[in-house]
Amino acid sequence: MARAMRDAFEYKAFSCEYVANIIEQRTRSLHQPGALHLTRGEDLLDLEVKAPDLSLYTQKEKKHGS
Numbered sequence: 001m002a003r004a005m006r007d008a009f010e011y012k013a014f015s016c017e018y019v020a021n022i023i024e025q026r027t028r029s030l031h032q033p034g035a036l037h038l039t040r041g042e043d044l045l046d047l048e049v050k051a052p053d054l055s056l057y058t059q060k061e062k063k064h065g066s
Contacts, residue, residue, distance in 0.1 A: 001019070004022040004026070007022055
């Protein structure tokens with residue numbers, strides 16, 4: 001509890017609800033990270049994305065003299 005109060009003071013959060021929340025968060029057990037799932041290249045979709053038309057932005061720059 002003393003550590004939670006020091007942390008709350010550090011963040012200038014002086015409500016009892018905030019201190020209680022810090023204590024509650026620290027009592028929860030953290031889940032161990034699971035296995036990393038990597039996608040195989042053959043599982044990916046073969047998509048072709050066209051380059052966006054950026055001329056709209058260059059036209060605005062010319063109008064505003066930038």
